[in-house]
Amino acid sequence: MGSVESYEKIRNENIGYVENGRIERAEAFRPGFDAGARGYVLQIAASDSLDGYDDLISGFREVEPDQYYYPESDIHVTVFEFVSVRSDFRNYEKDIGAFEEVCTEALREVGPFEIALLGTVFTRTSGILAGYDDDILTEIRDGIRNRSRARGIAPLERYRSESAHISFMGYRAEFRDRRGFLKLAKATRDLDLGTMTVRRLELVEHDWLNRIEERTLLREYKLGK
Numbered sequence: 366m367g368s369v370e371s372y373e374k375i376r377n378e379n380i381g382y383v384e385n386g387r388i389e390r391a392e393a394f395r396p397g398f399d400a401g402a403r404g405y406v407l408q409i410a411a412s413d414s415l416d417g418y419d420d421l422i423s424g425f426r427e428v429e430p431d432q433y434y435y436p437e438s439d440i441h442v443t444v445f446e447f448v449s450v451r452s453d454f455r456n457y458e459k460d461i462g463a464f465e466e467v468c469t470e471a472l473r474e475v476g477p478f479e480i481a482l483l484g485t486v487f488t489r490t491s492g493i494l495a496g497y498d499d500d501i502l503t504e505i506r507d508g509i510r511n512r513s514r515a516r517g518i519a520p521l522e523r524y525r526s527e528s529a530h531i532s533f534m535g536y537r538a539e540f541r542d543r544r545g546f547l548k549l550a551k552a553t554r555d556l557d558l559g560t561m562t563v564r565r566l567e568l569v570e571h572d573w574l575n576r577i578e579e580r581t582l583l584r585e586y587k588l589g590k
Contacts, residue, residue: 368497371528372484372528376487379487384547386540393535393574402454402573403450403451404447404449404450404451404454404571404573405454405461406443406444406448406571407567407568408566408567408571409561410441410567411442411561412441415531415559418533422435424549425534425546425549428545428546429540429541429542430541431537431538431541433535433537433574435532435535436577439574439577440531440533442480444506444566445505445509445520446526447464447513450572450573454570464518464568468566468586469586470512471508475501475504476588476589477563477564477589478498478501478562479499480498480529480560480561481497481560481561482494482558482559482561483555483558485550485554485556487550491534491536492532492533492534492535492550493532496561502526506526564588565588566585567585569581570583
């Protein structure tokens with residue numbers, strides 16, 4: 366995934382829901398929500414790499430102020446979920462050492478790479494930025510899965526990550542101005558947000574929104590020597 370065709374497929378599968386306002390509002394996007402659930406994930410922090418992010422979300426916030434917009438400190442690319450966010454995450458603390466070793470092995474020969482961010486995509490649950498990485502993340506994920514299986518680790522992924530996207534908004538209220546929102550979605554579908562050069566990845570414990578105040582860095586992996 367990560368091709369123009371794959372993101373276009375997501376658009377086509379969800380456009381009817383968005384156009385008709387049949388969006389799904391998630392509990393986690395509501396103010397003050399914290400169910401105490403956490404997970405263990407390998408990710409790429411994008412907070413210091415994304416040009417024009419503040420301008421992007423400011424534009425959407427003017428049209429739809431009641432929705433949730435990820436602050437710059439929390440935006441990221443999910444590389445691999447060892448344990449998706451769940452209330453019983455403490456049961457898997459004993460495996461953190463194995464998660465760290467699997468990542469070390471899988472990333473040993475990986476050098477810095479780029480992710481081009483081009484355009485917005487909206488689903489029935491959220492808004493994402495389309496990322497293109499020449500399938501580097503697919504290779505990393507396959508390496509992690511193979512090494513995890515060899516160690517007898519069964520990753521508890523919420524879904525099988527296949528793209529280099531960044532979530533930037535989530536629905537927590539009905540649209541105030543659906544027409545204005547759709548106009549802005551169309552205007553930003555090819556917006557060039559620049560290219561990230563990925564030089565490090567992070568294994569973290571985090572909540573569903575990857576909030577910086579609820580995130581613990583477990584291990585950092587610098588790519589290349």
